[in-house]
Amino acid sequence: MKQSEVKGYSQEELKDKLAESQKSYADLKRAHVVSPLENPSEITKLRKTIARLKTAINNS
Template identity: 40%
Template sequence: MKTTEIKGLTVAELKEKIGAEKEALRKLQFAHQISSVENPMKLKDTRKLIARLSTELTAKQKAAN
């Protein structure tokens, strides 16, 4: 996701997206431990996306207060 797309999401959408990405990361890590994943950089990209979403969620929550 691009930064502009992330900034356009609401707080509820951000929470939903973070949950979905965390689940995808868990599945990807599990698959990587069993056998090599086709694209191991996907792990890094998913972690970074979760961090971006969490940062934006925190910023929106602080702005609301």
């Protein structure tokens, strides 16, 4: 998710997206511990998305 996409969301939508992203991140981390993921860069992308969402929430 790019920063330009994040700017279009309301405060409630940002919080919902943040909760979804954090859950997905935790699930991916657990799955990666058990067996390696095909594309481990997904973890990095989710982590950056979470950071973007938190930044947008704090700036609003």
